[in-house]
Amino acid sequence: MADIRNTFVGIKSPNPFWLASAPPTDKAYNVERAFKAGWGGVVWKTLGEEGPPVVNVNGPRYGAIWGADRRLLGFNNIELITDRDLYLNLREIKQVKMNWPDRAVVVSLMVPCEEESWKAILPLVEETGADGIELNLGCPHGMSERGMGSAVGQVPEYIEMLSRWCKQYTRMPVIIKLTPNITDIRHAARAAKRGGADAVSLINTINSITSVNLDTFSPEPTIDGKGSHGGYCGPAVKPIALHMVADIARDPETQGLPISGIGGITTWRDAAEFLALGAGNVQVCTAAMTYGFKVVQEMIEGLKDWMDRKGHATLDDVVGRATPNVTDWRYLNLNYVAKAHIDQDACIKCGRCHIACEDTSHQAITSMVDGVRHFEVMEEECVGCNLCVNVCPVENCITMQPLAAGTLDKRTGEPVSPVYANWTQHPNNPMAKVAAE
Amino acid sequence: MAEGQFKQGVAGGRLAPQQYAENFSDLHPPLDPHEALVEADRCYFCYDAPCMHACPTSIDIPMFIRQIATGNALGSAKTIFDQNILGGMCARVCPTETLCEEACVREAAEGKPVQIGRLQRYATDVAMEQNKQFYDRAEPTGRKIAVVGAGPAGLACAHRLARYGHEVTVLEAKPKSGGLNEYGIAAYKTTDDFAQAEVDYVTAIGGIAIENDKALGRDFSLSELTAKYDAVFLGLGLGGINALRAEGEDAEGVENAVEFIAELRQASDLSSLPIGRRVVVIGGGMTAIDAAVQSKLLGAEEVTICYRRGQEDMNASDFEQDLAAANGVNIRHWLQPKRVVADGGKVTGIELEYTIMKGGKLVGTGETLSLAADQVFKAIGQLFEPAALNGSGASIAMEGGRIIVDTEGRTSMAKVWAGGDCIRGGEDLTVTSVAQGRDAAESIHRTLTSNGRA
Numbered sequence: 031m032a033d034i035r036n037t038f039v040g041i042k043s044p045n046p047f048w049l050a051s052a053p054p055t056d057k058a059y060n061v062e063r064a065f066k067a068g069w070g071g072v073v074w075k076t077l078g079e080e081g082p083p084v085v086n087v088n089g090p091r092y093g094a095i096w097g098a099d100r101r102l103l104g105f106n107n108i109e110l111i112t113d114r115d116l117y118l119n120l121r122e123i124k125q126v127k128m129n130w131p132d133r134a135v136v137v138s139l140m141v142p143c144e145e146e147s148w149k150a151i152l153p154l155v156e157e158t159g160a161d162g163i164e165l166n167l168g169c170p171h172g173m174s175e176r177g178m179g180s181a182v183g184q185v186p187e188y189i190e191m192l193s194r195w196c197k198q199y200t201r202m203p204v205i206i207k208l209t210p211n212i213t214d215i216r217h218a219a220r221a222a223k224r225g226g227a228d229a230v231s232l233i234n235t236i237n238s239i240t241s242v243n244l245d246t247f248s249p250e251p252t253i254d255g256k257g258s259h260g261g262y263c264g265p266a267v268k269p270i271a272l273h274m275v276a277d278i279a280r281d282p283e284t285q286g287l288p289i290s291g292i293g294g295i296t297t298w299r300d301a302a303e304f305l306a307l308g309a310g311n312v313q314v315c316t317a318a319m320t321y322g323f324k325v326v327q328e329m330i331e332g333l334k335d336w337m338d339r340k341g342h343a344t345l346d347d348v349v350g351r352a353t354p355n356v357t358d359w360r361y362l363n364l365n366y367v368a369k370a371h372i373d374q375d376a377c378i379k380c381g382r383c384h385i386a387c388e389d390t391s392h393q394a395i396t397s398m399v400d401g402v403r404h405f406e407v408m409e410e411e412c413v414g415c416n417l418c419v420n421v422c423p424v425e426n427c428i429t430m431q432p433l434a435a436g437t438l439d440k441r442t443g444e445p446v447s448p449v450y451a452n453w454t455q456h457p458n459n460p461m462a463k464v465a466a467e
Numbered sequence: 468m469a470e471g472q473f474k475q476g477v478a479g480g481r482l483a484p485q486q487y488a489e490n491f492s493d494l495h496p497p498l499d500p501h502e503a504l505v506e507a508d509r510c511y512f513c514y515d516a517p518c519m520h521a522c523p524t525s526i527d528i529p530m531f532i533r534q535i536a537t538g539n540a541l542g543s544a545k546t547i548f549d550q551n552i553l554g555g556m557c558a559r560v561c562p563t564e565t566l567c568e569e570a571c572v573r574e575a576a577e578g579k580p581v582q583i584g585r586l587q588r589y590a591t592d593v594a595m596e597q598n599k600q601f602y603d604r605a606e607p608t609g610r611k612i613a614v615v616g617a618g619p620a621g622l623a624c625a626h627r628l629a630r631y632g633h634e635v636t637v638l639e640a641k642p643k644s645g646g647l648n649e650y651g652i653a654a655y656k657t658t659d660d661f662a663q664a665e666v667d668y669v670t671a672i673g674g675i676a677i678e679n680d681k682a683l684g685r686d687f688s689l690s691e692l693t694a695k696y697d698a699v700f701l702g703l704g705l706g707g708i709n710a711l712r713a714e715g716e717d718a719e720g721v722e723n724a725v726e727f728i729a730e731l732r733q734a735s736d737l738s739s740l741p742i743g744r745r746v747v748v749i750g751g752g753m754t755a756i757d758a759a760v761q762s763k764l765l766g767a768e769e770v771t772i773c774y775r776r777g778q779e780d781m782n783a784s785d786f787e788q789d790l791a792a793a794n795g796v797n798i799r800h801w802l803q804p805k806r807v808v809a810d811g812g813k814v815t816g817i818e819l820e821y822t823i824m825k826g827g828k829l830v831g832t833g834e835t836l837s838l839a840a841d842q843v844f845k846a847i848g849q850l851f852e853p854a855a856l857n858g859s860g861a862s863i864a865m866e867g868g869r870i871i872v873d874t875e876g877r878t879s880m881a882k883v884w885a886g887g888d889c890i891r892g893g894e895d896l897t898v899t900s901v902a903q904g905r906d907a908a909e910s911i912h913r914t915l916t917s918n919g920r921a
Contacts, residue, residue: 098508378572381514397515423511424576 032337033344034330036070038311039203039228039288041161043070043134045333046345047301047326050292050313051075051138051164051207054323056112058122062129067323068330071134073231073313076111076166077119079141079151084110084173090251093240093260104266105316106238108251108258110172111140116154124158135159136205140166140178143188145195152200162202165192165227167218168209168234170261180234183209186221193225205290208232208274210267215274219284230278231290231313233271235261264316268294272307276356279308296325298332305345306352360454365447367439368414368430370394370407376427379403383418383428391417410440472744472766476813476841477720479741481766487737490764494655494790495559495585503589507536509581513572518583521570523894523902524551528567532586544594545601547587551905552626553619555595555665556648557898558588560656562753564786566898595668604674605632610915613638613696615683618646619897620702620887622669623904624911629674631912636696637675640682646704646887648897650729653757655764684855689863693882698911701870701878701885702904705849705895711749713817715807716845720814724748724758724846731761743841745769747817749804750846752782758844759796770796771838775803775822775829805835807843816840851889866891876907884911 036046048071049055049064056075064072078084086109095104112119127135137160141147155163166173167183174181182188189206196204206222208215210233219230237259239249249257271293278284291309295301296317304312317325342348372383372395384405387395394411395418396404407418414430422428433439435448453459472481482490498506510532518528527546534543547554561567563584571580594601610633614621617639625635643649645662670677681687683703692699708723710716720743734740742765748755751774763770772791774781777800781788791798801822808816816839820831851869856862864871864879869891876884886903888895893903 099505100508378576379513379517380511380572381516382511385514403515403517 032334032342034334034337036311036345038134038290039162039205041071041134041136041203042132043311044132045070045326045330046305046311047071047329048073048134048136048290048311048313049318050315051166052315052319053107053109054315054318057114057119058126061122061126061135064318064323064326065126065130065133068326069133069323070311071136071161073136073138073164074119074123074160076138076140076169077116077151077155078111079147080116083113083115086110086113087253089253093238093251094264095240095266102316102320103264104238104240104262105264105319106235106240106251106260106262108171108260111138111166111169116151120154120158123155123160127159127161134161136162136164138164138166138207140169140173143177143182143192148192148195149199152196152202156200156202160202162205162228163196163200164205164207164231165196166207166234167192168207168232170209170211170235170237171259180209180211183207183218183234184212186217189218189221190225193222193227197226203228205229205231207234207292209234210270210274211237215277216281216284219278219281219287223284223287227287229288229290229310230284231292232274232278233267233293235263236267236270238262263294264320265294265296265300268296268300272303275304275309276307276353279350279353280356295329296320298329298336301329302333302336302348303352305348306350307356308350308353310345310349361452363450363452364456365449365451367433367446369409369412369433370414370416370418370428371431372405372407372418372428373426374406376424377405378424378427379405380423381405382421382423386417386421391415412441472768475744477741477743479739481742481744482738484738487765491654491658491737491761493658494653495588497592498582498585498589503535503540503586506582506586507532509573510536511572517570517572518567518581521566522550523566523896523899524554524557524905525902526550526554526587528583528587531590532581532583535586535590540590540593541597541599543590544599547591548594548601551898551901552623552669553648553665553897553901554587555591555668556619556657556662557901558584558591559661560648560652561896561898562784562786565784595664598668598671600671602630602672604629604672607634607674608632608915610634610697611636611695612698612700612911613692614700614702615692616640616646616702616704616887616889617644617666617677617679618702618704618887618900619648620900620904620907621646621700622666623901624700624702624884624886624908625675625904626669626672627905627908628911629672631908631916633674633697633912633915635675637677638681638683638687639677639679640685642679644677644679646702650732651725651754651757652732652897653728653761654732655761682855689856689880689883693880697882697915699883700876700904700907700911701883701889702887702900703851703855703885703889705888706852706855707850708845709848709850711804711807711845711847713804713807715809716804716843718807718809718814719812720809720841721807721843721845724750724754724844725849727844728754728757728761731765737765740765742767745838745840746771746842746844747838747840748772748844748846749817750774750844750848751776751780752846752848753784753787754849755844755846756783756787756791756796758846760791760794762842762844763794763796767842772796772798773802773804773817773819773838774798774800776824777801802836803829803831804843805831808837814840814843817843849888869893872907875910876903877910 051073055072091109169179173179206227241250288310291304292313384395384397512529531543531546567583568580574580614637648662746762748759802819805820806818821834884907887900
């Protein structure tokens with residue numbers, strides 16, 4: 031049986047599934063329930079500095095978008111950091127950690143961008159026995175208007191500065207939670223590393239308006255007729271998060287910097303993908319908020335079952351395995367040729383592949399053959415774009431099949447070359463010509 | 468004396484009073500908004516959707532379902548009515564399992580088609596409950612058209628003609644309009660007087676005057692119509708009943724299934740409607756099922772359908788056969804009626820002969836079976852009664868006992884179109900009649916406007 035025990039920046043947990051800093055980790059009651067359900071760790075919902083706590087709106091905090099059958103695809107929130115007293119949180123953190131010594135308890139922090147503020151709070155957290163801290167430099171709403179959260183995370187110099195202060199004033203591991211509301215995530219990760227941070231976690235939520243109420247013309251979620259942007263998360267953001275994780279994992283400047291992967295993780299499969307792209311563990315929020323804490327059991331068993339099927343003994347056998355396969359477009363093999371193939375036995379004849387290809391792509395799929403409704407790929411037209419695969423409602427009905435070297439590509443009339451050749455070498459690339467001269 | 472269900476002979480009041488309402492409630496209760504959304508989400512919005520091709524009226528099904536899914540039920544209803552103004556009734560009575568839902572790709576994918584019929588009902592109910600009218604009449608053309616028969620074909624024809632600005636007079640032999648929607652079809656398929664509500668909805672467009680109790684051949688002749696109107700549409704339906712051709716079929720208790728169904732549909736108090744303790748229905752189509760199931764629902768103890776061919780030959784759909792079985796109707800195959808057994812002129816049973824296919828022909832085996840029966844319903848098909856047409860001008864070309872029309876619904880007689888069950892090649896379905904009535908209206912409109920006068 032695969033061993034999925036996890037060690038992340040020295041913090042041990044029985045599995046790589048942590049609950050992200052968010053409403054599910056706001057108080058002992060929830061965290062106790064999460065640990066009972068099997069979660070490997072939590073990042074306690076962000077604590078602010080001592081004094082009167084922040085206040086939240088008293089109307090809707092969440093918005094969402096849905097797919098078929100109202101399956102929640104994307105979710106957003108305008109909730110702020112914890113609105114409970116700092117010392118109440120600290121007492122609960124200490125108690126929970128005592129109750130659950132084998133679980134990871136990391137504390138998320140957000141205080142003003144001043145050295146004294148950080149210097150003041152760090153010993154208080156350290157005293158709880160918590161395993162580490164995560165700096166919330168990503169929250170994009172509310173707190174950012176007060177110069178915290180993503181307002182800090184959008185400035186690499188601040189990231190570096192805060193990382194340095196925290197490493198200076200605590201022995202605890204320091205994780206920097208990054209905002210995706212930037213143009214290039216690598217600059218933020220590099221700054222964290224320069225500042226001495228032990229790890230980065232990403233992504234935090236994305237600036238968003240989930241919808242507009244067409245009766246009142248107000249954005250959702252709506253507070254008394256008005257709305258402000260919220261932080262977007264859930265399954266819809268996973269591709270964005272995967273890309274950012276991979277970008278940091280393969281950046282030579284941040285190579286080896288541990289990454290805690292966050293963003294739309296809903297199943298074991300999502301988690302495995304983050305691990306494969308270089309995340310050392312994962313954090314989950316929306317899936318728990320949608321289905322409850324029990325989902326972790328599917329994630330744990332699913333991950334183990336997959337590792338067993340594939341012969342991966344430990345997480346080390348998985349983490350980063352896909353990272354080397356992420357490359358730049360210019361290095362993709364232009365001599366690789368694949369064609370769509372429709373399994374006629376699996377085809378239910380909905381025709382979506384045809385109309386997608388016919389209206390919007392390459393006119394490479396029939397709709398009628400010999401007067402009969404029949405969908406088949408015309409290889410002489412197929413560029414292998416994968417659109418038909420993506421719109422087909424039946425999994426594995428349409429597959430992309432690579433042509434072996436030497437076989438004729440009916441579209442070009444040329445045999446498939448066995449030689450790897452990319453854009454940097456292509457005759458149409460002006461840069462390639464310059465290099466050849 | 469045995470009481471209730473076990474009363475001998477043909478008697479009413481077999482059930483407790485409240486049981487009737489329960490037995491004859493909606494067969495498919497309407498979807499609520501949540502159910503409709505869940506079901507609509509299942510539609511794949513297929514290209515050139517097979518369901519559309521399977522629909523005789525070619526409703527744009529993927530579009531109306533998408534409109535439901537996006538919260539636009541009224542828009543959805545318009546998509547339906549654009550093709551089929553009787554979309555509300557068709558949603559209730561269409562054998563969807565052999566039409567759109569059989570063609571649904573989800574049927575191929577998982578054996579569970581999108582419930583197109585129930586979604587269609589959902590959308591049309593929303594529009595009809597609000598009496599939302601989608602169509603304005605065109606400028607009056609001054610043209611007058613007579614439609615004979617206020618059944619599905621006639622109503623569809625009249626509505627389309629009215630849209631084009633023509634003045635339509637509908638002549639209906641029966642006291643109520645709606646045709647088989649009103650007088651045929653099992654009661655549990657169209658509850659709450661829906662047929663009349665639909666007639667009102669269709670005629671609300673204006674320009675349609677319905678005259679009831681006006682029968683062709685009795686109250687007016689075809690030649691009078693052709694002289695008085697610019698065009699005539701015949702949507703006459705089938706007035707006759709095939710004979711059993713079994714000895715003793717004039718005994719008391721041998722009845723036409725269609726008349727039984729009509730009587731039931733018009734009954735104000737179902738408990739007063741007499742039904743046999745033991746009922747035998749002869750036939751294998753929808754009418755046989757409607758008669759048999761309703762006999763059972765009226766409290767008959769034993770109901771048997773006898774069909775002279777095999778299960779696969781039955782015109783009743785699998786769904787209808789299952790419905791009958793679920794209601795306790797016994798369906799027996801390969802049996803043809805031979806002799807009605809009577810005592811004192813009243814039916815006491817029926818003698819049937821087993822049949823077999825021999826050399827491509829159905830023949831009796833000589834072996835017989837006797838079933839006790841207080842009532843025997845004939846449901847072996849209806850026929851067109853051409854008598855009304857004759858002697859009223861030039862006769863109309865017929866074939867196989869029904870009127871011949873071309874692809875546009877034109878008969879052999881000038882100015883006369885026809886559609887619905889009375890024409891050759893009809894499928895005896897409400898939805899087909901609607902399509903024929905609608906298409907004939909288009910043809911009439913084209914004809915009347917091509918000479919430049921309108």
